[in-house]
Amino acid sequence: MVRANGLRFRTMVDGPAGGEMFILLHGFPEGAESWSKQVDALAKAGHLAVAPDLRGYGLSDAPEAVETYAMDHLVEDVAGIITAFGKSEAHVAGHDWGALVAWFFAGRHAEMTKSLTVLSVAHPAALAQASQVDKDQQDRSRYIGLFMQEGKAERVLADEDYRRLRAMFALGPNPAAVPPGVVDHFARSLSRPGRLTAALNYYRANLGAGDGAWAALTQELKIATPTTLLWGDQDPALGRRAVEATAAHVEGAYRLEVLEGSGHWLQFERPDEVSGSLTRVGNIN
Numbered sequence: 001m002v003r004a005n006g007l008r009f010r011t012m013v014d015g016p017a018g019g020e021m022f023i024l025l026h027g028f029p030e031g032a033e034s035w036s037k038q039v040d041a042l043a044k045a046g047h048l049a050v051a052p053d054l055r056g057y058g059l060s061d062a063p064e065a066v067e068t069y070a071m072d073h074l075v076e077d078v079a080g081i082i083t084a085f086g087k088s089e090a091h092v093a094g095h096d097w098g099a100l101v102a103w104f105f106a107g108r109h110a111e112m113t114k115s116l117t118v119l120s121v122a123h124p125a126a127l128a129q130a131s132q133v134d135k136d137q138q139d140r141s142r143y144i145g146l147f148m149q150e151g152k153a154e155r156v157l158a159d160e161d162y163r164r165l166r167a168m169f170a171l172g173p174n175p176a177a178v179p180p181g182v183v184d185h186f187a188r189s190l191s192r193p194g195r196l197t198a199a200l201n202y203y204r205a206n207l208g209a210g211d212g213a214w215a216a217l218t219q220e221l222k223i224a225t226p227t228t229l230l231w232g233d234q235d236p237a238l239g240r241r242a243v244e245a246t247a248a249h250v251e252g253a254y255r256l257e258v259l260e261g262s263g264h265w266l267q268f269e270r271p272d273e274v275s276g277s278l279t280r281v282g283n284i285n
Contacts, residue, residue, distance in 0.1 A: 001059070002052075002081060002084040002085070003080075003084065004077055004079075004080025004081045004083070004084050005073065005076045005077045005079070005080040007055055007060065007061040007063070007077070008060065008061050009052045009053060009054075009055070009060045009061070009077070009081055010032070010052065010053045010058050010059035010060050011032065011050050011051065011052045011053070011081070012032045012033070012035070012036070012039055012049075012050070012051040012052075013039075013048070013049065013050050013051075014039050014040065014042075014043035014049050015039075015042060015043035015046070015047050015048040015049050016043075016046060016047075016048060017048060017085075017086075018048075019046050019047045019048040020047050020048065020090075020091065020114070021047070021048045021049075021050060021082065021085060021087045021089075021090035021091065022042050022047050022048070022049050022050065022090060022091045022092075022093060022278065023050050023051075023052070023078060023081060023082060023090045023091070023092055023093070024038060024039065024049065024050065024051040024093050024094070024098075025051075025052070025054060025078065025092070025093065025094035025095070025097075025098030025099070025101050025102055026051070026053075026054060026057070026094075026095060026096070026097075026098045027094070027095045027096020027097040027098045027099065027120075028096055028097050028199055028200075028202060028203075029165055029168065029186055029187075029190055029196075029199055030057075030095075030096070030186055031053050031057050031058040031185070031186055031189055032051040032052055032053045032057075032058060033051075033182060033185065033186075034051075034095065034182075034265075034267050034268070035049075035051040035267060036051075037267065037271040037274075037275060038051075038093075038267060038271070038274055038275045038278055039051050041275035041276075041278070041279060042275070042278060042279060045279045045283075047091075047279075048085065048087075050081065050085060050090075052077075052081055054074070054077070054097075054098065054101075055068075055069065055073070055074070055077055055198070056069065056195065056198030056199055056201065056202075057189065057190075057195070057198070057199060058189055062194055062195060062198040063198075064194065064198075066201045066204050066205050066208075067205055068201075068205070069198070069201040069202050069204070069205040069206070070205040070206060071100075071101070071104050071205075071206050071217075074101045074104075074202075075101060075104050075105045075108055075109070077101075078092070078101060078102075078105045078109075079105070079109055079112060082112060088112065089111070089112045089113065089114045090112065090113070090114060091113075091114045091115045091116075091117070091278070091281055092105055092106060092113050092114075092115070092116050092117070093116075093117040093118070093119070093278060094117075094118055094119065094121075095118075095119035095120055095121075095266065095267060096119075096120060096121060096264070097202050099118040099119055099120060099121035100121055100124060100206075102116060102117075102118055103116070103118060103121070103123060103124050103221065103223070104124070104221060106223050106225045106227070107220075107221040107222060107223055110224050110225055113225045114225075115225060115226045115227070115228075115281045116223065116225045116226070116227040116228070117227075117228045117230070117277060117278055117281060118227070118228070118229050118230070119229075119230045119231075119266045119267070119274065120230070120231055120232065120235055120237075120238055120264055120266060121238060122229065122231075122238065122242035122243045122245065122246045123218075123221070123223070123242070123245070123246040123249040123250065124214075124217075124218035124221055125215070125218035125219050125221060125249050126241075126242040126243075126245035126246045126248070126249055127218075127238070127242040128214055128215040128218045128219075129215070129242070129245065130239065130241045130242035130245070131242075132215065134239065134241045134242075136239045136240075136241065137238075137239045137241060137242060140236065140237050140238065140239055141237070143237075144203060144207065147200050147203045147204075148203055148204055148207065148208065150197075150200075150204065153200055154196050154197055154200070157196060158191070158196060161187075162187040162190070162191060165187055165190065165196075166183050166184075166187050169183045169186075169265065171236045171237075171263065171264065172232070172234055172235065172236050172262075172263025172264055172265070172269075173234040173261055173262070173263050174261075174262065174263055174265075174269045177263075177265050177268040177269040178265050178268045179268075182268075221249070222249070222251055223249060223250045223251060223252060224251045224252045225252050226252050226253040226254075226281075227250050227252060227253070227254050227255070228254075228255045228256075228257060228277055228281065229243065229246055229254075229255070229256050229257070230257045230259060230266055230273070230274060230277060231243045231256070231257070231258055231259065232258075232259045232261075232262030232263050232264065232266055232269065232270075233258055233259070233260050233261070233262070234261060234262060234263045235262075235263050235264045236263060236264060237264055238264070243256065243258075257273070257277060259273060
């Protein structure tokens with residue numbers, strides 16, 4: 001447990017304290033365990049790997065107010081966790097909502113971001129643009145409309161022992177990639193009072209102002225940090241248009257790695273490729 005930005009965060013940690021730090025940010029509806037194989041690989045490569053339960057998840061603190069999940073707070077959580085480990089910078093990686101936080105962190109704290117690795121999620125400005133004009137991305141994002149409905153979303157996802165939430169992990173071309181025990185752990189964690197609402201508040205606090213406000217916010221996000229985007233070309237939620245448009249929003253060195261035949265849960269579907277991409281970044285920098 002570490003204290004950062006006024007909250008307590010539970011972290012999975014491995015590797016030498018003196019090694020270069022990697023902070024690994026999970027998405028919805030997961031937890032730190034989604035990075036277990038990457039934490040192990042990075043530690044074996046001599047790095048300090050830290051995977052926190054983000055605010056609202058796992059054993060980390062979960063503020064009640066929707067606005068406490070706004071991007072400003074999420075970004076400063078990451079800064080505080082890095083500082084809590086005695087570091088002034090880190091390699092930052094994120095998946096799903098963790099990827100969005102990682103993008104914004106790199107844009108706002110370039111001095112603390114040694115490298116940026118994002119899984120599945122294109123640059124937020126590219127994604128916002130695709131969500132406005134691309135019917136394919138609009139169709140893929142329709143589930144967000146449910147998530148924005150306080151109360152209804154919780155009931156739908158929790159019904160029948162969280163059947164629909166569990167089913168999210170089976171979407172895509174590799175439905176058995178996330179082990180049943182891991183899915184059960186994530187579902188049980190979010191079944192605790194207030195925790196599913198906390199996770200859904202990431203959507204409500206940041207997308208609740210409408211597409212226009214989100215698009216305006218993302219347009220200001222310039223990335224100078226060396227950046228890698230890993231994307232599965234069978235991702236059911238995130239389409240190709242935003243991925244291909246991402247390069248225009250990254251001013252530093254940029255590499256796109258398309259994992260053919262993969263869906264959304266890349267740490268589980270392609271653990272070796274994800275770990276290899278991260279360790280290569282650590283060896284270069």
